[in-house]
Amino acid sequence: MLESPDHILIELKKMADEGKFTPFRNIAEHYEAADLAWALGRLDDRSLVLAFRMLGKESAAKVFVEMETDEQELLIGALTDRELRAVVDDLYLDDAADLIEELPAIVVKRILKNTDPQMREQINALLRYPKDSAGSIMTPEYIALRRTMTVAEAFDRIRKIGLDKETVYTCYVVTKSRRLEGVITVKDLLMAELDDKIESLMERDVVSFKTLDDREMVARAFDKYDFLAFPITDGEGRLVGIVTVDDAMDVLQEETTEDIEKMAAILPGDKPYLKTGVFATFKNRIPWLLILMISATVTGRIIAGFEAALAAQAALIAFIPMLMDTAGNSGSQASVTVIRALSLQELRFGDIFKVVWKELRVSLLCGVFLSLANFIKILLIDRLLFGSPISIMMAAAVCLTLCFIVVVAKFVGCTLPMGAKKIGLDPAVMASPFITTIVDAISLLIYFAITRVMLGI
Amino acid sequence: MLESPDHILIELKKMADEGKFTPFRNIAEHYEAADLAWALGRLDDRSLVLAFRMLGKESAAKVFVEMETDEQELLIGALTDRELRAVVDDLYLDDAADLIEELPAIVVKRILKNTDPQMREQINALLRYPKDSAGSIMTPEYIALRRTMTVAEAFDRIRKIGLDKETVYTCYVVTKSRRLEGVITVKDLLMAELDDKIESLMERDVVSFKTLDDREMVARAFDKYDFLAFPITDGEGRLVGIVTVDDAMDVLQEETTEDIEKMAAILPGDKPYLKTGVFATFKNRIPWLLILMISATVTGRIIAGFEAALAAQAALIAFIPMLMDTAGNSGSQASVTVIRALSLQELRFGDIFKVVWKELRVSLLCGVFLSLANFIKILLIDRLLFGSPISIMMAAAVCLTLCFIVVVAKFVGCTLPMGAKKIGLDPAVMASPFITTIVDAISLLIYFAITRVMLGI
Numbered sequence: 001m002l003e004s005p006d007h008i009l010i011e012l013k014k015m016a017d018e019g020k021f022t023p024f025r026n027i028a029e030h031y032e033a034a035d036l037a038w039a040l041g042r043l044d045d046r047s048l049v050l051a052f053r054m055l056g057k058e059s060a061a062k063v064f065v066e067m068e069t070d071e072q073e074l075l076i077g078a079l080t081d082r083e084l085r086a087v088v089d090d091l092y093l094d095d096a097a098d099l100i101e102e103l104p105a106i107v108v109k110r111i112l113k114n115t116d117p118q119m120r121e122q123i124n125a126l127l128r129y130p131k132d133s134a135g136s137i138m139t140p141e142y143i144a145l146r147r148t149m150t151v152a153e154a155f156d157r158i159r160k161i162g163l164d165k166e167t168v169y170t171c172y173v174v175t176k177s178r179r180l181e182g183v184i185t186v187k188d189l190l191m192a193e194l195d196d197k198i199e200s201l202m203e204r205d206v207v208s209f210k211t212l213d214d215r216e217m218v219a220r221a222f223d224k225y226d227f228l229a230f231p232i233t234d235g236e237g238r239l240v241g242i243v244t245v246d247d248a249m250d251v252l253q254e255e256t257t258e259d260i261e262k263m264a265a266i267l268p269g270d271k272p273y274l275k276t277g278v279f280a281t282f283k284n285r286i287p288w289l290l291i292l293m294i295s296a297t298v299t300g301r302i303i304a305g306f307e308a309a310l311a312a313q314a315a316l317i318a319f320i321p322m323l324m325d326t327a328g329n330s331g332s333q334a335s336v337t338v339i340r341a342l343s344l345q346e347l348r349f350g351d352i353f354k355v356v357w358k359e360l361r362v363s364l365l366c367g368v369f370l371s372l373a374n375f376i377k378i379l380l381i382d383r384l385l386f387g388s389p390i391s392i393m394m395a396a397a398v399c400l401t402l403c404f405i406v407v408v409a410k411f412v413g414c415t416l417p418m419g420a421k422k423i424g425l426d427p428a429v430m431a432s433p434f435i436t437t438i439v440d441a442i443s444l445l446i447y448f449a450i451t452r453v454m455l456g457i
Numbered sequence: 458m459l460e461s462p463d464h465i466l467i468e469l470k471k472m473a474d475e476g477k478f479t480p481f482r483n484i485a486e487h488y489e490a491a492d493l494a495w496a497l498g499r500l501d502d503r504s505l506v507l508a509f510r511m512l513g514k515e516s517a518a519k520v521f522v523e524m525e526t527d528e529q530e531l532l533i534g535a536l537t538d539r540e541l542r543a544v545v546d547d548l549y550l551d552d553a554a555d556l557i558e559e560l561p562a563i564v565v566k567r568i569l570k571n572t573d574p575q576m577r578e579q580i581n582a583l584l585r586y587p588k589d590s591a592g593s594i595m596t597p598e599y600i601a602l603r604r605t606m607t608v609a610e611a612f613d614r615i616r617k618i619g620l621d622k623e624t625v626y627t628c629y630v631v632t633k634s635r636r637l638e639g640v641i642t643v644k645d646l647l648m649a650e651l652d653d654k655i656e657s658l659m660e661r662d663v664v665s666f667k668t669l670d671d672r673e674m675v676a677r678a679f680d681k682y683d684f685l686a687f688p689i690t691d692g693e694g695r696l697v698g699i700v701t702v703d704d705a706m707d708v709l710q711e712e713t714t715e716d717i718e719k720m721a722a723i724l725p726g727d728k729p730y731l732k733t734g735v736f737a738t739f740k741n742r743i744p745w746l747l748i749l750m751i752s753a754t755v756t757g758r759i760i761a762g763f764e765a766a767l768a769a770q771a772a773l774i775a776f777i778p779m780l781m782d783t784a785g786n787s788g789s790q791a792s793v794t795v796i797r798a799l800s801l802q803e804l805r806f807g808d809i810f811k812v813v814w815k816e817l818r819v820s821l822l823c824g825v826f827l828s829l830a831n832f833i834k835i836l837l838i839d840r841l842l843f844g845s846p847i848s849i850m851m852a853a854a855v856c857l858t859l860c861f862i863v864v865v866a867k868f869v870g871c872t873l874p875m876g877a878k879k880i881g882l883d884p885a886v887m888a889s890p891f892i893t894t895i896v897d898a899i900s901l902l903i904y905f906a907i908t909r910v911m912l913g914i
Contacts, residue, residue, distance in 0.1 A: 030662045031662065032662075032664060032682055034681045034682055155647065159647055159648060162644065162647060168643075168644050168647065169626050169644075186626070186647075187619065187625050187626075190612065190615055190619060190625065190643075191616060191619065191620060205486075205487045205488065205489075207489060222703075222706060223707070223710060224491045225489055225491055226703040228685065245702055246679075249679060249680050249702075249706065249709075252709070252710075253680060256713050257797055257801070260717065260793060260797050261793070261794070263717075263720075263793070264790050264793035264794070265786055265789075265790060266790050266794065272798065272801075273795070273798040273803055274798075274803065274808065274811060274812075274815075278815060278818045278819050278822070279822070281815070281819045282819050282822040282823060282826075285790050285819065285823060286822075286823055286827075289783060289786055289787060289790075289827060289863075290826075290827065290830055292782060292783070293779060293782075293827055293830070293831060293834075294830075296778055296779030296783070297779075297838055297839070299775075299778040299779065299782075300775040300776060300778065301775075301843065303774055303775040303777075303778070304772070304775045304843075304845060307774065308771070310767075310771060311768040311769075311771040314764040314765070314767060314768040315761070317760055317764065317767055317774055317777075318756075318758075318760040318761045318764070319757060320774075320778070321753055321756035321760070321777070321781060321897055321901070322753030322754075322756065322757055324778060324781065324782075325749060325750075325756075325781075325890075325893060325894060325897065326749070326750050326753070328785075329722055329746055329749055329890045329893075330746060332721050332722075332890070333721050333722060333723050333742050333746075336717060336718070336720070336721035337718070337721070337723065337730055338730070340714055340717050340718075341729065341730040341731075344710070346730055346731065347730060351731065355730075355731075358735060358738070361735045362735055362738045362739050362742065365735070365736070366739060366742060366743055366746060369739075369743055369747075370746060373747055373750070373751075377750075377751060377754070381754055382754070386758065386761075388761060433782075433785075433786045433789070436782060436786075437782065440778055440782065444778070
């Protein structure tokens with residue numbers, strides 16, 4: 001059984017102290033590439049390079065792919081041309097293209113110099129697809145069969161060309177001009193007779209995507225259909241590559257992290273937290289903080305307009321944070337729920353009336369419940385316990401405000417993300433901080449309108 | 458090529474109008490189960506049952522699995538015992554167990570009555586694992602091989618028992634007492650000679666999990682290792698089941714939705730948004746709204762303590778929303794980033810000093826930048842444009858407060874989730890709303906302390 005990856009790190013540190021990494025070659029055999037990469041990344045630069053050199057040719061490429069960009073850059077700088085060529089030769093094409101996209105130009109030049117011309121051409125083709133397209137995450141290394149083949153011939157072909165393919169389990173049946181005709185799995189082949197024809201076994205109704213389709217849409221399709229790979233065709237219906245389930249999982253994870261960051265008013269970064277520099281983190285966080293701070297001018301102006309009234313009835317000021325926070329929380333509950341349902345494709349824009357109707361009823365329940373709870377709280381805690389001079393009329397005004405703003409906040413919270421989706425903006429931006437700023441202003445206006453009428457201030 | 462699932466719905470509605478669903482059998486053949494389930498779910502109850510009856514035996518089970526719980530319940534009520542048995546027989550065991558977990562007891566009784574005894578026993582065994590354990594998402598339907606087999610014998614075995622297995626591509630080598638000895642993929646088998654022995658080909662260093670391991674941990678391992686399945690062993694190291702990549706994707710999606718809901722102060726529900734009733738949604742949202750509203754008593758008391766001062770210098774009130782929102786946003790940026798990194802296992806508790814040191818520098822940059830921007834804003838917008846009577850000293854006090862509270866908010870935002878993780882709580886609860894309530898109070902205290910010293914109020 002496999003031991004924990006911490007164990008590799010302990011062994012590696014011992015070797016670093018002794019200055020001898022030869023035992024690493026034998027230890028490495030027993031571990032997964034991801035764990036080896038994790039442990040190597042925790043060594044100092046010199047030990048990292050020395051230990052990496054001990055890896056066998058095949059596992060070197062696997063470990064290399066799993067490393068962080070800055071470690072890859074370090075290795076590329078330290079390896080000889082010959083060592084580098086060995087690593088790059090063993091990369092899958094889509095991994096090579098990803099690598100090249102992230103590394104600085106001068107490093108990329110050295111990699112491409114050490115790539116054979118055919119691979120270089122294929123990598124360049126992949127790099128031409130837009131960043132968020134299906135083309136950018138596909139690999140051209142798939143198994144193509146002909147409809148006229150027998151099962152035995154198909155197995156021969158898989159045996160011959162399968163070693164370098166990212167998956168052999170889903171095979172695609174294409175015409176001479178590479179037009180996609182069908183799909184067949186190795187399971188189907190195993191269950192069939194050796195002299196059966198592919199055309200009698202293949203599935204003709206193939207779920208496929210185009211190179212320019214959104215990569216998140218393709219990744220979500222794995223959730224829906226439980227396949228291991230999807231074929232990607234060009235504008236003329238010719239098969240140009242496949243997207244495999246492991247790449248789809250990476251896409252979903254990245255897209256979800258981006259959504260979460262946007263919901264928290266952060267510009268999405270592309271590196272893990274600890275690998276992002278202080279200044280890069282600052283740059284991702286400051287724009288929304290600044291925009292939201294400036295927008296608070298509106299709430300400031302609203303309060304300024306009521307300064308005299310507030311100065312006269314100072315007890316009203318104490319409720320402002322509670323009202324603003326409750327409005328913000330109510331609104332963000334609705335917006336975050338709707339944003340997530342949109343990104344999981346459980347909701348479409350056409351559902352907007354169902355959503356508003358539902359949120360209206362939920363918000364009335366929440367609003368009435370919170371108002372009553374708050375009324376009791378004011379009576380028991382504020383008046384009895386702390387002896388605050390809050391009149392029953394004032395308490396009623398605060399609670400009525402509370403009920404109104406919860407309803408308004410939930411309405412704003414559910415409609416803004418759906419509206420954003422409709423006009424082609426990212427719904428995730430319409431989350432808590434943005435909604436909070438809007439409902440803050442509305443809440444204050446409602447508060448002052450109600451207190452003016454009820455308390456005559 | 459496959460047409461869009463909307464097409465099925467149009468056809469089905471046409472059939473419902475004509476009251477004849479026989480053509481559905483032929484149409485259904487050309488579509489994926491997930492799309493058929495989606496379209497059926499959009500029919501009225503009667504049409505849904507009539508159309509479902511038209512599906513062939515095998516595709517009926519596949520479509521059934523993809524449906525929502527309330528549609529499944531409807532169908533179970535409408536099908537005869539014989540029809541029901543046909544559907545249940547063709548379910549994978551883990552799907553059957555999931556189904557039973559979600560349906561009401563009376564429906565479950567009817568299902569179990571229509572299940573053969575061996576399957577019933579296996580389903581019951583699966584149901585005994587805790588809800589969030591690896592055991593609860595595994596299936597006992599895997600392919601087991603012996604180390605002494607040849608490749609040809611292994612292929613024979615796969616052909617014989619593979620049809621009912623969720624995956625045939627990863628096979629597990631076990632001893633007579635079902636102890637896990639190794640793993641071998643169909644790709645390895647295809648690349649080998651037919652008379653090679655399994656023991657010379659199998660990988661002995663197997664990444665495996667225990668039945669009681671957390672299901673999210675197992676699902677994250679798919680991200681890390683790019684495998685199609687992981688073996689699950691019991692306390693004695695005996696293989697009892699496997700978790701496949703499609704189930705892992707479902708788990709990751711559910712866990713992420715739960716995290717997002719918790720971050721937005723919502724108790725996680727288990728149904729899609731539109732399928733959750735109004736009262737259920739209310740129940741998931743009201744607890745945190747209530748707790749946070751009551752906690753706002755603290756901010757209310759702080760303000761009440763300064764009422765006299767605020768009434769005297771009423772211009773100070775107008776900055777309260779801006780200060781509170783900026784503090785809340787700064788804090789939630791840090792907390793959400795840390796929570797996501799913890800759940801992706803990029804961070805451990807041991808990294809806390811690195812995290813605090815980083816957030817300290819980022820927050821100083823943000824704080825200083827926002828203070829300067831706010832100073833200019835007060836001079837240009839508030840004083841020049843609106844003619845507010847804000848003294849330079851007052852502006853300076855506000856900006857100094859701003860800088861302090863951004864630093865404090867980011868500190869609170871990054872430490873609370875890590876602390877929660879350490880003591881075994883869910884870090885996701887320590888997100889925006891919770892952090893906002895805490896930093897609101899701290900911000901007000903800082904604001905009043907600074908204005909008291911600088912303005913002598």
